[in-house]
Amino acid sequence: MSEHDTGSVREVLIKYFDSTERLAKIVDREVPYPDGKLIVSRTDPSGVITHANRAFIEMSGYAREELLGVNHYILRHPDMPAVAFKDLWDTVAQGKKWQGYVKNLRKDGAYYWVKATVIPNIRNGELVGYTSVRRKPSRSKIKESEALYETLR
Amino acid sequence: MTLNLSVSPDFPPAHLSGWFIFNTWLQRQLGTGVHLELYDGFEEQRKDIRNGKIDLIYANPYDASMLVRELGFKVLVRPRNRADETVIAVRQDDERNSVEDLESGITIATTADPDVHTMGMIMLESADLDKNNVTFREYDNYVLVAKALLNGQADVGFFLKAGYDELSDLVRSKTKSLVNSQISVVHHTLVVGPRMQEHVELLTERLLGMEEDPKGREVLKSMGLDGWDLMEEEQTEFMIDLIDTLID
Numbered sequence: 504m505s506e507h508d509t510g511s512v513r514e515v516l517i518k519y520f521d522s523t524e525r526l527a528k529i530v531d532r533e534v535p536y537p538d539g540k541l542i543v544s545r546t547d548p549s550g551v552i553t554h555a556n557r558a559f560i561e562m563s564g565y566a567r568e569e570l571l572g573v574n575h576y577i578l579r580h581p582d583m584p585a586v587a588f589k590d591l592w593d594t595v596a597q598g599k600k601w602q603g604y605v606k607n608l609r610k611d612g613a614y615y616w617v618k619a620t621v622i623p624n625i626r627n628g629e630l631v632g633y634t635s636v637r638r639k640p641s642r643s644k645i646k647e648s649e650a651l652y653e654t655l656r
Numbered sequence: 657m658t659l660n661l662s663v664s665p666d667f668p669p670a671h672l673s674g675w676f677i678f679n680t681w682l683q684r685q686l687g688t689g690v691h692l693e694l695y696d697g698f699e700e701q702r703k704d705i706r707n708g709k710i711d712l713i714y715a716n717p718y719d720a721s722m723l724v725r726e727l728g729f730k731v732l733v734r735p736r737n738r739a740d741e742t743v744i745a746v747r748q749d750d751e752r753n754s755v756e757d758l759e760s761g762i763t764i765a766t767t768a769d770p771d772v773h774t775m776g777m778i779m780l781e782s783a784d785l786d787k788n789n790v791t792f793r794e795y796d797n798y799v800l801v802a803k804a805l806l807n808g809q810a811d812v813g814f815f816l817k818a819g820y821d822e823l824s825d826l827v828r829s830k831t832k833s834l835v836n837s838q839i840s841v842v843h844h845t846l847v848v849g850p851r852m853q854e855h856v857e858l859l860t861e862r863l864l865g866m867e868e869d870p871k872g873r874e875v876l877k878s879m880g881l882d883g884w885d886l887m888e889e890e891q892t893e894f895m896i897d898l899i900d901t902l903i904d
């Protein structure tokens with residue numbers, strides 16, 4: 504899909520913020536975002552997934568049971584710079600809406616780009632979790648983000 | 657006390673009489689006077705909502721958000737199988753076959769329906785289109801949007817999917833859809849205001865029972881609906897959170 508996809512396969516050790524890690528297969532192949540769909544998930548205040556819609560399941564390649572109860576970092580792609588997610592968490596911690604372009608890692612090692620929006624869920628004045636809704640990004644925004652993230656890694 | 661019922665101006669005109677029939681049904685169920693107030697425009701209706709004139713409203717999802725979060729209204733039910741989806745269409749003979757084929761400078765035929773307009777614009781983002789590089793022409797309904805497309809006044813039309821499906825076969829066959837939203841959790845709802853509090857329990861019970869009752873079924877049919885499904889508070893909050901992520 505992306506012009507520089509090579510289809511090459513590598514293994515990368517991904518270390519998460521909670522000091523867990525996993526050896527992930529990374530395939531240089533983009534899966535195009537489906538037209539007209541929104542990928543929706545919700546998490547608890549710590550980022551553990553509590554809800555996943557059908558489009559999320561289809562695009563991530565995981566079964567619903569594999570997604571519920573795990574941290575959202577399961578989708579973390581090693582090409583994403585840590586500062587992007589720091590910005591996400593800093594923004595929502597202030598009760599604000601965050602928007603950004605994210606390269607996500609599928610279960611099969613391939614990737615997909617999204618334009619993501621994350622908002623805090625407030626019930627009776629209390630934070631109960633977060634909702635993220637993703638839509639199809641334009642090719643030009645993907646290009647820009649690739650270039651930017653390369654400099655931030 | 658007479659209660660005021662209203663309906664989001666985006667309902668299909670063919671169901672106008674259905675809402676009057678529903679109004680009569682409602683008076684019988686509640687044993688109180690109910691007045692149906694209809695509006696041509698969204699702004700006019702919102703003004704009256706804010707001024708506390710409306711007690712019960714069949715609201716589009718964007719207005720439901722304002723009603724619940726700002727005005728303390730409560731969502732009771734949603735119509736079954738009636739998600740609000742958006743279609744972006746061009747003329748049948750147009751060479752463009754996908755959203756990504758659209759370029760800046762296009763003219764879009766749209767309506768004041770906040771639902772469809774917002775979703776339409778979101779689906780154009782993948783072609784780097786936004787309100788700064790397109791021209792809008794606003795029409796009162798989807799038949800007029802289709803006409804604008806066919807007579808060349810616009811390149812692209814935004815339709816509520818239900819509105820697109822209700823176009824005549826002849827008109828629809830002269831258009832082609834580039835993309836169809838598939839969201840399924842954004843829909844109209846029946847929302848009640850603070851003055852309806854004492855009626856909520858009875859009203860919910862009667863609404864849910866409509867499809868079991870021959871008279872109720874007739875009323876539903878005249879409104880073009882299959883039945884009502886209960887909306888739990890958290891389902892409503894979820895829908896509103898989702899809409900919040902879509903508006904700037």
Ligand SMILES: Cc1cc2nc3c(=O)[nH]c(=O)nc-3n(C[C@H](O)[C@H](O)[C@H](O)COP(=O)(O)O)c2cc1C
Pocket residue numbers: 518519520521544545546550574575576577578579580583585588591605607621633634635
């Ligand atoms: C609602 C919500 C949705 C998120 N969605 C994603 C996502 O799609 N992909 C992703 O890599 N991180 C997502 N995150 C951020 C992850 O929680 C995590 O911060 C990120 O993957 C970086 O992981 P790390 O801090 O362990 O390196 C999301 C966070 C929240 C609150």
